[in-house]
Amino acid sequence: xxxxxxxxxxxxxxxxxxxxxxxxxxxxxxxxxxxxxxxxxxxxxxxxxxxxxxxxxxxxxxxxxxxxxxxxxxxxxxxxxxxxxxxxxxxxxxxxxxxxxxxxxxxxxxxxxxxxxxxxxxxxxxxxxxxxxxxxxxxxxxxxxxxxxxxxxxxxxxxxxxxxxxxxxxxxxxxxxxxxxxxxxxxxxxxxxxxxxxxxxxxxxxxxxxxxxxxxxxxxxxxxxxxxxxxxxxxxxxxxxxxxxxxxxxxxxxxxxxxxxxxxxxxxxxxxxxxxxxxxxxxxxxxxxxxxxxxxxxxxxxxxxxxxxxxxxxxxxxxxxx
Ligand code: NAP
Numbered sequence: 001x002x003x004x005x006x007x008x009x010x011x012x013x014x015x016x017x018x019x020x021x022x023x024x025x026x027x028x029x030x031x032x033x034x035x036x037x038x039x040x041x042x043x044x045x046x047x048x049x050x051x052x053x054x055x056x057x058x059x060x061x062x063x064x065x066x067x068x069x070x071x072x073x074x075x076x077x078x079x080x081x082x083x084x085x086x087x088x089x090x091x092x093x094x095x096x097x098x099x100x101x102x103x104x105x106x107x108x109x110x111x112x113x114x115x116x117x118x119x120x121x122x123x124x125x126x127x128x129x130x131x132x133x134x135x136x137x138x139x140x141x142x143x144x145x146x147x148x149x150x151x152x153x154x155x156x157x158x159x160x161x162x163x164x165x166x167x168x169x170x171x172x173x174x175x176x177x178x179x180x181x182x183x184x185x186x187x188x189x190x191x192x193x194x195x196x197x198x199x200x201x202x203x204x205x206x207x208x209x210x211x212x213x214x215x216x217x218x219x220x221x222x223x224x225x226x227x228x229x230x231x232x233x234x235x236x237x238x239x240x241x242x243x244x245x246x247x248x249x250x251x252x253x254x255x256x257x258x259x260x261x262x263x264x265x266x267x268x269x270x271x272x273x274x275x276x277x278x279x280x281x282x283x284x285x286x287x288x289x290x291x292x293x294x295x296x297x298x299x300x301x302x303x304x305x306x307x308x309x310x311x312x313x314x315x316x317x318x319x320x321x322x
Contacts, residue, residue, distance in 0.1 A: 003027045004232075005075040005114075007105055008082030009057060010037045012197065013120060015189040017079055017225040019048025022055060024229070029056040031071050031082065044189035062101025068108035076115040077232050080105045083120070083159065084152075085195040091151055098155035102163045109174050116175040116238065118231045120224075121160040123182040123217065123243065124153035127286065134282035138180070138241040138290055160241075177231045181224045181244040182217030182286060186305045187312035197318075200309045203257055205320045206270030211253035213278045217245030217286045218302035230295040242291040246302040250284040256306055263307045267314060270321070 004021050008014035009030030021028050022045060032041060035057065042052040060067030062082055072078060082105075083098045102119060109117045127136035129146040142149070142157040149157075160178055167176040184196050193201050202208040227244050231237045251259075254275050260268040291297040313319050 002076045003029050003056070003074060004077045004079065005072055006030045006079045006081060007060070007071075008080075009041050010190060011081055011085075012188060012190065012195045013184060013221055013224055014081045015041065015044040016048060016221050017081060017228055018055065019045045019050040019189060020222070020225045020229060022050035022052065023048070027054040027056075029058060029071065029075060031058055031060040031067065033059065033061050035059060040190060044191070048189045062097040062104065065104060068104050069111065072105075072108040072112040072114060075109075075112065078105065078109045078114050078117045079120075079228050079232065080117055081120045081228075084155065087152070089151055091154075094151040095155040095158055098159040099162045102159045103166055106163060106166050106171065106174070106176070110170070110172040114174050116177065116232055118177045118179060118228050119160070119163055120228070121163075121178040121180045121241070122153070122156040123180055123245070123286065124156040125160040125178075126180055126241075126243065127284065128153045128157070130282070133285070135285040135287075136243075137287045138243055175238040177237045177239070178241045179224060179227050179231055179244055180241055181219035182250075184219050184221050184224055185309040186221035186223075186300075187308050188221075188316060188318075191316045191318065193313070193318050197309065197313065199253075200306075201313055201318060203253070203260065203271045204268065204310055204313065208253075208272055210274050210276040211257055211272040213252070213275050213281055215250045215252050215281050215284050217250045217284070218305055219244045219246065220300045220305040223297070223299045227291055227295065227297050230291075230297055234295055236294060240290070242295065243286060243288050244291060244297075244299070245286055245288050246299045246305065247288065248302060250286060251302060252281075259303050259306045260310055263303075264310055267310060267319075
């Protein structure tokens with residue numbers, strides 16, 4: 001069977017996606033920056049209930065052309081999850097690799113005759129420019145020049161726009177779909193506090209003394225992986241964006257802390273009980289109807305995801321107090 005490429009094999013999402021594909025019997029190739037992470041990736045994938053025998057691991061970085069032609073060779077399906085998920089304020093560390101890396105993957109996929117690329121974008125590319133009513137669908141775009149926008153959300157808006165522009169002008173026969181998750185939570189397979197897991201750890205360890213005043217949608221990492229697979233398979237998904245988040249209202253960090261406290265007893269004894277001072281953020285309304293109606297996607301409840309994030313950090317020994 002045709003090998004599927006997943007970029008970002010060390011990632012929180014990447015490892016769940018690789019495991020899901022392998023569990024379906026699909027041979028997978030993944031890219032990592034260095035083969036030093038190979039053993040960790042294989043262990044993560046096995047933790048996800050998959051046999052890593054059909055997993056090939058190759059090297060390619062977002063900031064250089066090396067390795068991308070070999071990585072995409074023979075792959076009809078390319079899932080591009082790799083992108084810097086870091087807090088750096090330096091655009092060269094965040095925006096340049098996100099944008100240029102996406103273009104490298106799209107170019108290599110086109111040149112090797114891939115049928116479709118499914119790119120992990122973000123709600124950050126959709127709803128980070130304020131608008132009256134704060135209600136967002138796939139029709140919305142974050143303006144990268146929105147005042148005060150941090151480099152990470154800028155990187156996602158700029159990279160996704162660059163990807164669609166490339167697709168329209170030079171994409172050839174290779175189709176493009178984007179998956180746009182909100183805040184990703186849920187169990188980790190790789191035993192590292194990566195990406196968005198740091199905030200749950202900070203809550204549980206008690207290093208987050210007050211909950212930041214922010215509202216967000218929760219997307220379960222397993223559901224985002226599942227949406228990637230659905231977005232790759234469905235013919236009608238070509239050329240579309242899909243928001244990924246749980247049903248129900250968006251929540252705050254204080255709301256998340258309450259859920260942890262209600263379900264986890266002593267494990268959640270240190271979660272914040274108060275919000276940081278400041279003004280109440282807009283009550284975001286974010287629609288996930290497209291993924292549900294067109295791709296029959298069925299996300300888990302946010303509460304389940306939040307509780308299982310904490311349990312996963314505990315089970316992997318990643319908390320300071322257990
Ligand atoms: P993650 O665990 O940090 O994974 C990011 C992946 O990108 C890692 O494999 C990382 O490799 C790779 N990467 C970063 N910079 C790279 C570079 N210069 N060259 C090659 N690879 C590079 O974060 P994640 O949460 O799984 O993120 C996966 C995707 O989901 C990203 O596109 C992210 O923007 C998107 N997303 C995440 C969230 C969220 O809340 N987590 C929400 C919406 C969208 P290394 O291990 O070598 O650094």
